[in-house]
Amino acid sequence: MMKFWDVVKADMRANAGHANMLKLLPTFICNPGFAAVFLHRVACKLRQGGMVRRRLGLLVWRWNVGRSACHINLDSDIAPGLFLPHPTGFVIGSGAKIGSGTTIYQAVTIGKTASPQYPVIGAGCVLYPNFLVIGPLAIGDRAIVGAGSVVLKSVPADSMVVGNPAKMLLVGHPQNAVAQPV
Structure with a gap:
């Protein structure tokens, strides 16, 4: 398991192109993608403490949502290096798992149906x-x-789906790609 600050550096590298901890505050202020991921990580870290820290974590989470x-969701499992180019209007459900180096654009929903299971997003995906x-x-x-895609079936690695x-x-x-009729 990675240490908290190593995860923050990976997120900073993904969103801002650097992992210079001396630039943490300017990056937080000027890069909304990094700010959203960073506040999520802080809220999750605070939830691991006692009652006061858990409540503070919920306040940080609520502020981030607003x-x-x-x-x-604080119970989602998000690996380091999440890149959010336009962080607005998306939902990641409580049981969702997202691999490292994934890029998520605006207005994305990762949730569940009546089944208690959530989607698993692999590493290096672009949504x-x-x-x-x-x-x-x-x-x-x-x-x-x-x-605008609505995914109803699992998607294999190294593939592209649309529609x-x-x-x-x-x-x-991509070098060995086979086009499928759409």
């Missing part, structure tokens, strides 16, 4: 605006999900 319009995935699905490592409902556009690594 300032960024990003509802990142474009207005993407929706709910239920016990998996988005494979390095997969790309196009804007509503999402259909496979590319399968395999």
Whole structure:
């Protein structure tokens, strides 16, 4: 398990292109993507303490939701290096798992259906605006999900899906990709 400040450095590197801790405050103020991820990490860290720290963590979380319009549940499992280019209007549910180096654009929903299971998003994925995935699905490592896509089935690694409902556009690594009819 990574230490808190190592996770913060990975998030800073993903959102601001550097991990200079001397620039933490300016990066927090000037980079809304980093600010949203950082406040989420702080709220999660505070929840690990006693009653006062847990309540403070909930206040930080609530402030983050209000300032960024990003509802990142404190029970979600988000690996280091989350990149939020336009952090507004998205929801990440409580049981969602997101791999390292994932990029999430605005208005994305990662939630559950009647099933108690949440989606698992692999490492290095790119989720474009207005993407929706709910239920016990998996988005494979390095997969790309196009804007406005509604994912109803699991997506294999190194592939691209687009549409509503999402259909496979590319399968395999981009150099060896096979186009699928849409």
